[in-house]
Amino acid sequence: MLFRLLSLLMILLALPYGPAWAVDRAKVERQFQQWLAQEVWPEARGAGVRRPTFDAAFSKVRLNWDLPDLVPPGSKATLPRRQRQAEFGAPGRYFNRGSVDGATSMGRRMAKRHASALQQTERRTGVPGRIILAIWGRESGYGQVKIPHNVFEVLGTKGFMSRRADYFRQELIAALQIAEAGHAPEQAMRSSWAGALGQPQFMPSSFLKFAEDGDGDGRADIWRSEADTIASIGGYLARHGWDKTRDWGFEVSVPASVSCALEGPDQGQSIREWEALGIHRGSGRAFPAHERDGVAYLMMPAGRNGPAFLVTPNFYVLKEYNKSDLYALFVGHVGDRIQFGVQDFRGAWGRVDSMLRSDVAAMQRGLERRDYDVGGADGLAGFKTRRSIGRWQEATGQQVTCFPSAAMKANLSR
Structure with a gap:
């Protein structure tokens, strides 16, 4: 009996959302259906969604209680004990051998297979093909990863009861507009746990703003068309400010005399000035001449426990795709491996404490x-x-x- 009680206690402690699991789920489900009928439908109708489209979207949708960050009615919002999203975990773990090597090797094959689409998008947007490939690989394994969820279930659940309910409600309306317009092929409205769609994993509002037709068939099909996926990723970065004259960044060595507290996008100075402080490229090579007068920012994602970088404004354009430093760093690094054959970071990822x-x-x-x-x-x-x-x-x-x-x-x- 004691073992069973201890086991139950461990399970309860491991649940990430605390009070959310003590509610009357049947009652909350009824509230959810009322919310769809009384609040979401009028808003969707005002956005041009017809009733048959709305009914088809929600015909089999129920609340998904397994999604993260839920705050059901009557419960108190609390931080999850652990963060499920890999971008916010231990820095070194994000760059595991399988993820880096897999994205690199497949990326090189995709670079050959889709050379024309990549070159066309790079000429039009200024975004390097290697960067587009790295994002594509990270987001959906170059279209090979199975997308698990019904987007209306995800966005409906999170729009009704999550810490960012207003944001997800807006994304829900955008997803309904996508369905209304017939952009997605039949049965393709599948998403991540956050509601992201297709091979580039665009949120629905991003699809409406940034999806592009790369193959000239008059449709922006980010589900089945690799050319459209490539064009959409490149266009997204270009419209968020990608500077074709700059790289994304460089691994550097930071002497002990330079404080790691100088990190951040609000403490930039020219690469030439960073050099004067004693910072040099980790490879031992000189910085490109055209970069030395450009602004750069110190970025140390594990503090003194890992590699250090000087990053350009393009690094923060990558963060417009995903707000994580590690994500942007992964994209830049894998892109360089795809095109230039660079090896692992010279700085080692040190051990950091596993923390709640x-x-x-x-x-x-x-x-x-x-x-x-x-x-x-x-x-x-x-x-x-x-x-x-x-x-x-x-x-x-x-x-x-x-x-x-x-x-x-x-x-x-x-």
Whole structure:
């Protein structure tokens, strides 16, 4: 009996959403159906969606209680204990051998197979084909990854009861507009757990704004057309500001005399100025001459526990596709491997503590009490949190790592 009780306790502690699981699900389901009828349908109708389209979309849809970040009516929003999205986990784990090598090898094959479409898109947008390939590979395995969810189930559930309900409700209306216009082939309205569609994994609103016809058939088909997928990714980056005269960034060595707290897109200076501080390319090669007077930003995704980079404004264009530093870094790195044959980063990913998001959030609140700007106590170690940790460590005479650790929690909770 004791073993069974302990097992049950462990299961309950592992559930990521706490109070969300204590609600009357049947009652919430009824509220969801009322919400669809009384709130979503009038909004959809106003956006040009016909009743048959709406009814077909929701004919078999029920709430999906397995999705992350749910906040059912009557429950309190809490941070999930762990973050499911890989982009916000341990930095080194994101660059595992299988993911990097798989995206690279398949990317090289795709570069040959779709050379014409890639060259055409690069000429039109200025976005390098290798970058488009790396995004395509990361998002859907070059169209090979099975997309698991019904988009209306995902967006309906998250639009009704998630921490970002308003955002997902808008995406739900956009998905209905896509269905109404007949953009997607039959049975193709499948999505990720967040509601992203097709081979480039566009959110529905991004499809409506940025999907492009790359093969000239008059349709933007990001589900079946590789040329349309390539054109859409390139167009998305171009319209978010990709500068064809710049690279995305360079791995660098950062001497101990340069503070890791200098990280961030609001602390940029020219590469020439970074060089004057003692920062050099990790490869030992010189920076390209045309880059040296351009602005660059220090980026250390694991603080002193991993590789360091000087990144250009194009790096932050990549982050418009996915807000994670690790995602943008993966795309740039894999793209370079595809085209230039570069090897692994020269800087090693050091070991970092496995931490709960709630623990990181507690540390962030401790830093906020000390007047450090962490960008919000969200439990994620973004650049503002990393450099605030570094500044706090410098101010208190500690070893400066610019990355959270379990030992910091007690100190910052005081």
